[in-house]
Amino acid sequence: MKVKVVSKILEANDRIADENRKRFKDAGVYVMNLMGAPGAGKTTLLERTIQALKPHLKIGVIEGDIVGTDDAERIGALNVPVVQINTGGACHLDANMISEVLSELPIRELDMLIIENVGNLVCPAEFKVGEDIKMMVLSVAEGHDKPLKYPLMFQESSALVLNKIDLLPYMNTDINKVRRDSLALNPKLQIFEISCTTGTGIDQWAQWLSALRS
């Protein structure tokens, strides 16, 4: 019974996601759904990405959080259009939430829309929002067992940013195991090693993303 309800919710979500996708295509905007656990470094990566791509691309952002506007304020400080969604209790964004805020963004003027999901390694991977690609951020401080314990997000993502690699010398995380297990789940996954603190890997990541758009 519970599964039935969930499956109906997912079907309804997919219909709205398809409508969003049409609106994005009509507007000519490329859409990325950015996912990861709390504290993986999604917002900081987004700041660095915007700084790298802003000279070439017009970027807009939707921020998803349970409560508060901290992340939208950080992104707004970079002078890009941003909308904050507060989900209340919900641990993920869904297609309807995105649909409801789209009129607040000048999507026809944008080249790329980045949707930062709620910090959660589970449910965001289950809900399409109309995106062109999903990608995920994993902090090396989260440990090397995450692909096998939370496989769906690794399977659904086109790219994995291994973030905070400047911390590797101070911990036992085996990133070769992360690479191996992630690629076993998803052989097409593009993996980037990044430190938002030192800037390592940002250029390569931004170039890859920019090429996707064109």
Added chain:
Amino acid sequence: MKVKVVSKILEANDRIADENRKRFKDAGVYVMNLMGAPGAGKTTLLERTIQALKPHLKIGVIEGDIVGTDDAERIGALNVPVVQINTGGACHLDANMISEVLSELPIRELDMLIIENVGNLVCPAEFKVGEDIKMMVLSVAEGHDKPLKYPLMFQESSALVLNKIDLLPYMNTDINKVRRDSLALNPKLQIFEISCTTGTGIDQWAQWLSALRS
């Protein structure tokens, strides 16, 4: 409509949680619900806690994960009774899942049962499982903005373990802000600074936990 369904699910959950609580009380076992984001260090803290308390208390463990038995194998290696729940897609444990596995554990022989929830900073805080206390682990690598962005778990928990404090010299996390914001949400919250790598703070934490039981 969606809210209505969710509220019915939560009511049904609370009834089963009350039944679990009666079973725990009859058995004379103290129950802790251990929560936190993926990679906060819940399982490693559990290993250290068991090592510290094992001479004094009989401990049993229920491990909650989406898939796999990694965590149960780590705990089983310490020779304590352990059961693994695989939730499938569900991002949290609920009271019914706990009820269904209780017969697999010798709860009348235990002093303390520790239930390690699915790695998630959101939904586990919404679902009672019949526990005496909830507690949470936050890795300092997750950053200092987490209490304000994920308030419910901080409000519901009796204790907060600030884990991986050995990494503090290598990052910008302001743990005084974490303390301040956490205590504003929950003035009774007990806060412990711990490194499972160096052992800092484990004794104090284990003593506090042991005193709760008696």
